[in-house]
Amino acid sequence: MLAERIAAYIGQPLGDVTIGRFPDGEVFVKFVENLRGKDVFIIQPTCYPPNETLMELLIMMDAARRASAARITAVLPFYGYARQDRKDQPRVPITAKLVANLLVAAGANRLLTMDLHSQQIQGFFDIPVDHLFAAPVMINYLRGKNLSNIVVVSPDPGGLKMAYAYAGTLGAGLAIVAKHRKSATEIDALNIVGDVAGCNAVLVDDLTSTAGTLCEAARMCREHGAQSVMAVVTHAMLTASGLERLRQSPIQELVTTDSVPCKDWHGFPVTVLSVAELLGEAILRIHNDQSVTSLFKV
Numbered sequence: 643m644l645a646e647r648i649a650a651y652i653g654q655p656l657g658d659v660t661i662g663r664f665p666d667g668e669v670f671v672k673f674v675e676n677l678r679g680k681d682v683f684i685i686q687p688t689c690y691p692p693n694e695t696l697m698e699l700l701i702m703m704d705a706a707r708r709a710s711a712a713r714i715t716a717v718l719p720f721y722g723y724a725r726q727d728r729k730d731q732p733r734v735p736i737t738a739k740l741v742a743n744l745l746v747a748a749g750a751n752r753l754l755t756m757d758l759h760s761q762q763i764q765g766f767f768d769i770p771v772d773h774l775f776a777a778p779v780m781i782n783y784l785r786g787k788n789l790s791n792i793v794v795v796s797p798d799p800g801g802l803k804m805a806y807a808y809a810g811t812l813g814a815g816l817a818i819v820a821k822h823r824k825s826a827t828e829i830d831a832l833n834i835v836g837d838v839a840g841c842n843a844v845l846v847d848d849l850t851s852t853a854g855t856l857c858e859a860a861r862m863c864r865e866h867g868a869q870s871v872m873a874v875v876t877h878a879m880l881t882a883s884g885l886e887r888l889r890q891s892p893i894q895e896l897v898t899t900d901s902v903p904c905k906d907w908h909g910f911p912v913t914v915l916s917v918a919e920l921l922g923e924a925i926l927r928i929h930n931d932q933s934v935t936s937l938f939k940v
Contacts (some may be wrong), residue, residue, distance in 0.1 A: 647918030665719040688722030719901035724759035727934030743764035797859035839867030849877035853884035
């Protein structure tokens with residue numbers, strides 16, 4: 643459990659809180675210990691089921707605020723609803739902004755999160771936002787594999803900045819897959835910009851659920867002569883269909899983090915790296931009013 647690993651790194655026990663449900667399904671929260679004047683960090687990735695986890699987080703923050711906590715920091719290793727960050731068609735919401743408003747209204751004084759789907763979401767908040775990157779943890783793992791002739795591939799144009807950071811740190815080549823999204827579950831990959839022939843392709847992305855983008859990009863890499871393909875994804879929100887797609891794809895290994903609870907991978911080769919030390923160090927520095935700038939660097 644990520645929260646337990648973070649607490650162990652910090653050297654503090656987890657807070658004692660009771661979370662339950664009323665008979666009609668409403669969420670009930672009670673902090674068992676005194677929070678008056680305390681610096682409270684509430685760790686809750688708003689992942690599956692997103693509505694349940696989000697409501698729990700909001701109610702916990704409201705309870706902490708009414709218990710006279712001095713400061714409340716919402717720690718979201720995964721920020722749910724981040725993909726709905728703009729109006730890309732008529733009559734649709736900007737739910738990422740709505741979630742930001744809800745967090746602040748519930749009592750958040752600060753947000754600590756990791757690998758947002760788009761960094762502009764930080765601008766949705768009028769409170770301090772510390773946006774960490776899982777790249778240092780991922781890159782250390784990739785270096786340990788001693789792969790040669792690496793090309794970092796962004797599976798879509800939106801991930802180019804992340805791929806560029808990986809490529810620069812690893813001293814690797816860079817490629818990008820141009821895609822057209824048919825629907826929320828269907829991807830039509832169009833072309834690949836860059837040379838992957840004879841190379842070890844490393845697909846990098848912030849999150850995946852149906853794995854459509856990853857798998858189409860992986861197939862395109864193999865069609866263009868890539869020697870091997872592996873995927874590096876911070877938040878693995880894989881559905882059953884997404885996992886099946888991965889099993890049938892050319893991807894030989896998926897590297898991800900424990901930013902969301904791990905699931906049964908049904909034999910697919912998945913390496914889960916912990917970001918507990920990264921988040922724990924950020925929490926310590928925030929609490930001690932120290933700089934967290936060095937933690938943002940890849």
